[in-house]
Amino acid sequence: MLKRLLLSLLVAACAFAHVEAQRPPAPPYRILISNDDGVRAPGIAQVAMILQAIGEVIIVAPADNQSGKGHSITITEPIVRQDLTLPNGLRAIGLTATPASTVNVAIRNIVTPRPDLVVSGINRGYNLGYSAYLSGTVGAAREGVIHGVPAIAASIEEEGALENYVYAAEEVLGVARRVKQYGLPANTYLNVNIPKRPAAGYKGYLITTQAPMQGGIESFPETKHPDGRTIYWNQYKEGVPNPPQGTDIWAVQNGYVSVTPMKVGETDAAQAERLRSIFK
Secondary structure (H helix, E strand, O other): OHHHHHHHHHHHHHHHHHHHHHOOOOOOOEEEEEOOOOOOOHHHHHHHHHHOOOOEEEEEEEOOOOOOOOOOOOOOOOOOEEEEEOOOOOEEEEEOOOHHHHHHHHHHHHOOOOOOEEEEEEEEOOOOEHHHHHOHHHHHHHHHHHOOOOEEEEEEOOOOHHHHHHHHHHHHHHHHHHHHHHOOOOOEEEEEEEOOOOOOOOOOEEEOEOOOOEOEEEEOOEEEOOOOOEEEOOEEEEOOOOOOOOEHHHHHHOOOEEEEEEEOOOOOHHHHHHHHHHOO
């Protein structure tokens, strides 16, 4: 009796193993990586390298620096593709387009089947508070969400960025792992900002709100062109004094990695009813 039972269990185990062996492997988790600093920027190479730990990376980014382009799109010129290899050995594609158009073309024409996640960055320079609206890094992530793909925009403090990319990439990996495991609600993306690594290490992730102010101080000093015309040069310095506690600016100033959930769509539902009574 015992021998029959053992034999039955052995047969069942072999049959189960056979079924398991015939199951197709799970498709890879596909991560489209883009930015606004350009395909050759060190931040994109660093984050692409580390994100290989959780999936297959496909790098499609602007061919040149497109910082500050927000969600602008390329419409008056053809978009030219250049295939290249980054210094770390990863293959990449550069497009002569804005960040938003780059992600648009990548999802429609290059990354098929479509990616499971878009990661934009790591940008050299924060994208905090209202300054996020001007950011091509954030624009690329937002474009991914418009196409129905969860997205992360990642930026690092400009001062000391080069020596801190490796630490920042590890923090982006931590965020991406959670998005892979738990997903994101529709129309939502994460704006992640990472300060220089404190000597004692980061205090951790902090879920923040978008500060109701610019992320730094902007000015346009007036000078004269050699031909006599008046010209203005944009100057921007990161940081503002006394940001509200719990906001993205406060978080990075206090040693936290700021994770701000942001949504696509700016309809003010609270005002809609009042306006209906006015526009009759």
